[in-house]
Amino acid sequence: MHDTATKPPLTIRLCQPRGFCAGVDRAIQIVVLALKKYGAPVYVRHEIVHNRYVVEGLQNLGAVFIEELNEIPDEHHDAPVVFSAHGVPKSVPADAQARNLFYLDATCPLVSKVHKQAMRHRRHGRHVLLIGHAGHPEVIGTMGQLDEGGVTLIETEADVQNFQPADPEALGFVTQTTLSVEDTAGILRALQERFPALQAPAAESICYATTNRQEAVKETAPGADLYLVVGAPNSSNSRRLVEVAERAGAKMSLLVQRASEIPWSGVGDIATLGLSAGASAPEIIVDEIINAFRERFDVTVELAVTATETEDFPVMRALRDVELTPADMAFVNGTR
Numbered sequence: 001m002h003d004t005a006t007k008p009p010l011t012i013r014l015c016q017p018r019g020f021c022a023g024v025d026r027a028i029q030i031v032v033l034a035l036k037k038y039g040a041p042v043y044v045r046h047e048i049v050h051n052r053y054v055v056e057g058l059q060n061l062g063a064v065f066i067e068e069l070n071e072i073p074d075e076h077h078d079a080p081v082v083f084s085a086h087g088v089p090k091s092v093p094a095d096a097q098a099r100n101l102f103y104l105d106a107t108c109p110l111v112s113k114v115h116k117q118a119m120r121h122r123r124h125g126r127h128v129l130l131i132g133h134a135g136h137p138e139v140i141g142t143m144g145q146l147d148e149g150g151v152t153l154i155e156t157e158a159d160v161q162n163f164q165p166a167d168p169e170a171l172g173f174v175t176q177t178t179l180s181v182e183d184t185a186g187i188l189r190a191l192q193e194r195f196p197a198l199q200a201p202a203a204e205s206i207c208y209a210t211t212n213r214q215e216a217v218k219e220t221a222p223g224a225d226l227y228l229v230v231g232a233p234n235s236s237n238s239r240r241l242v243e244v245a246e247r248a249g250a251k252m253s254l255l256v257q258r259a260s261e262i263p264w265s266g267v268g269d270i271a272t273l274g275l276s277a278g279a280s281a282p283e284i285i286v287d288e289i290i291n292a293f294r295e296r297f298d299v300t301v302e303l304a305v306t307a308t309e310t311e312d313f314p315v316m317r318a319l320r321d322v323e324l325t326p327a328d329m330a331f332v333n334g335t336r
């Protein structure tokens, strides 16, 4: 470790907005409230949000993470089960009902909106093109709102060229909420060129949090010697931020889950660091990373404010009578 006097100077361009979005905040709140109201265990189908720190924090409070409903043991049949923020195929609540389980759906309201838009296309007799990444739980959930054969996943511009519709006049699209704004625009242009009758959803599918976080990274990346995005490898929106930083002119851009993952030997002589966090990454890890840099550099933090977010999604009525302590609130907000 250096003395303050000998530490090299470093400017950290810190994005705002960054980190938790309203959908993630609500989903974590639902699990915490359910634990307080019904007691442990509370089962959670899939990682409630894609972040290990959050998942482990909830496990410590008594949440049990499962991938499928049949993992709930018979003796815990009465315990609530929460569906993750990414949304679930229709078959999942149907299965929960058939098993007589009590479920709480933490699907982000903006994902539910995309589900509704996709179903609306189908009601109007359109085949749905879902722009998104294969295997992501949100994509599985959105495809699972529709009849098999009523939806095609489009991941790339090559997929656009290979797609052969039964009726090119009856097509509608929706997208995953966490895509790259730029890549999606390219895919959409290709789709609209090939299928001029393609119908858009009534509302934009890429959500405000994705758009705002990408915009903030774009503003702060040019000329940054290194860009760090706090987030998990399975977090779609976080991975997109790493790509945006690189494209916008950061010399190197990396995804890190914790300060311990910063590859110090590769960091070298840097004067400017860009820093953001994906929508599922808690603020406490951003602090941890800034502190790790303070150990090695004489740090000046420059806050780059590119948007103000006021979105707040209320939890379901069944949980509104439960009070959260300041410590619970800090965990929900990502500061503990």
Ligand code: SF4
Binding pocket: 021, 022, 023, 024, 085, 108, 109, 110, 111, 177, 178, 207, 208, 209, 210, 237, 279
């Ligand atoms: S990233 Fe967007 S869609 Fe996903 S949980 Fe957050 S607000 Fe909802």
